[in-house]
Amino acid sequence: MQLEDQRDQANGRSQRKLAYVPADHAMPDAELAPVVFELDQLAVYYGPVRAVRDVSLKIRSKEITAFIGPSGCGKTTVLRCLNRMNDLIAGARVVGGVSYHGTNLYGPEVSATEVRRRIGMVFQKPNPFPKSIYDNIAYGPRLNGIRNRAKLDEIVEKSLRAAALWDEAKDRLKTSGQAMSGGQQQRLCIARTIAVEPDVVLMDEPCSALDPIASARIEELMRELKKTYTIVIVTHNMQQAARVSDRTAFFTAELDKQTDQRTGLLVEYDVTARIFSNPREERTENYITGRFG
Amino acid sequence: MSVPELADLRARRSWRTTKNTIMMGVLGAALLAIAIPLVLVLYSVIARGAHSAFAAFPDFFTKEIPIVSRRPGPGMGPAILGTLLATGGATLIAVPLGVLGAVYLHEYGGTTRFARLVRFMAMVMTGVPSIVMGLFVYVAWTIPFGYSAFGGALALACLMLPVVIGSTEQMLKLVPGQLREGSYALGATKSRTIITVVLPAALPGIVSGALLAVARAAGETAPLLFTVGAASSYNGHLFSGANTALSVQIFGNATSAFAPAQDRAWGAALALVLLAFLFTLAARLFTARFATKR
């Protein structure tokens, strides 16, 4: 036990020295977009295993924030903290601060379902329900008690238009959402997410199951969506992060030789242009130049 | 080894290939060994059953059962109604309970001690002989409340319940976790997710499993023997009065020395086999729909 404590201290020291750099340190906070999420020394445990540690960053309104890093670095884990999807995993535990517009997301009175109604999520693999296209999109609004047919029609059309899917789907609204192509399915999932008019859209590697052309359409869509929504995207595609995001957080994983466990941590968080042109951390530079990963 | 020898890829006879041929023949013979008696049984049922059931069509399916069993003539109507009542009642009891129980096991219980206990006991219950269920319901229901189709329904429901739980849990396992996550991510509660996403996704499989359980239940005799009674006229009441069933009529008439009674047994057997096949084929159709959808 004592050994472990010492190790933690050592890690803490190196972390202070290396990892956390306040975003946009050069600019005064007031000139930036308002903060949506503020993570403060976040750590996530799965049972006894610590999956991520020491993540501190601010995610700002109506921007695209990208999480990049090698596999196993905890970027998806952190993303799933933002709408409490980690609650669904038995044994998952969150330590540290996750605040959303100043409210502690993990506060005692906060309900995960209420959180998820405001913070939507698009998954790695398109997961339309085995229902019609219409019912897929109407699912969320119906959860919120909207039963009026005309109102639902309007929401469906609006969401499909926003997801750039209206032209392809308008004549087959009653057909199964699972009968569409992969790229269409993913846009359907995006339409389903924005149908409830969330504040934030979280995207967990939304293009990893898609071909390059379908991916490009999703990227285009993301640029369009950020006018209305705050977007956080996890991606393993660095070019994608460079192309679409305003800010980028680079995560990596460290192997604890004694326990043989990997723990993810945040290395650097900054404006995207800076991360990709002039990173402060050697580890970031090595990763984006392909020397490690 | 010289090159031409190496290049010779023609099949060669050897003890190995001969043994293979022989054993393939033995396996094929096994198929014949079971096919012959089954064909004989089905032939008897169809030939003798059709002779009895369709000679007086549609009277056989509608007329009441003659009270004096040596009197010739049609009539299995009350037994058909009784079988449908008891099986239908059992379905209404066992399917909702079984599906809900499976929802508990897969969506809530998982590997908790209670869930493992229930899973184990459901497996034990699958092995309980049907006559034990019949006697149990006789003691627990028929003694205080008398013969009725409902008593039969209870006994059949006891047989169906663990089967429905088992097949439904299998189907819930096939529903991808991503669908549940998609629903949660929209802010749905757990019960809402189960009712509006998980169960509809698994529905064809659940229906198929339930139909197979119904097919099995419809043909059961022992659970009905002590619980529905032995009426020979129509009784449309589920909860009151002695009733009858096709299987019970077959059992009763099979031991009769009189040809007309035996004829009616064959006709009833045909009706019962058709009913069981119908449910099985319906189950197949649902499975097929499930398969093409994925």
Add this chain to the structure above:
Amino acid sequence: MIDLRGRPAHADTTFRWLAIAAAGIVLVVLGLIAVIMTRRALPVFSEMGVHFFTSKRWSPADELYGSLAFLWGTLYTSAIAIALSLPVSLGVALFVTQVAPPKLRRPLVYVIDLVAVIPSVVFGLWGILVLAPHLGRSFLTAGVILAIMITPIITSLAREVIETTPPGEKEAALALGATRWEMIVGSVWPHSKSGLVGAVMLGLGRAMGETIAAALVIGSALGQITANPFASGNSMPAVIANEWGEADDLHKSALIALAVVLFLITIAVNLIATAIVRRSTARSRGK
């Protein structure tokens, strides 16, 4: 500050408790079976004591109830059924999964699953009216009828076990130049044998618990403990079905006691079968 407080989720809680209650019904029913049946059987257990199990004398007129002959009948007919069914059902399962042309496999599986739902009373009817005139009503006739009845069931289960053989193991054997039979012996059999034992045991449980088919053709002779397959006899479920109608109180109690014993035997057989199947699937998954 935004309001992220949860609304009271009554529907959620109610649904959860409904599901728990539905699952609990299984325990309730099994508990009730055990308690109610045992209580009804007690009079005959206290009347007969250990003789209920050791005596073969079953004479309701003298209020003597010894079940040994019925136990023998149950075990003997089931043994005949398994002996006849085992080679056939394994052969058919192997034929369907390994030998039949792929186009034929699905239809064959459909047909096997279809005949598996033919009600047992129909086999019994065929047995008493078609088979018994040639073979008599005897242990053998009952065994044959039970064998025809359980073969589709065992075949279905065996097919499922065999189909869990990883294709890679089969292809590895074929790639080394094995014939199809050598592939079955070398790859399929080692992988499936304990699962197949379980499948056969489950079939045995079905045969022992089967009432109606046996009741119709076994001959209803009392006190018969003989290995002569052509002798008439009786089995536990058959006695219950045949004598229930004219039974008085103690007699009914004796029949219920038979059901209790049958219940325990079939549960034991099924538990052993499931344990074997589970161990084999766990092992093959571990590999």
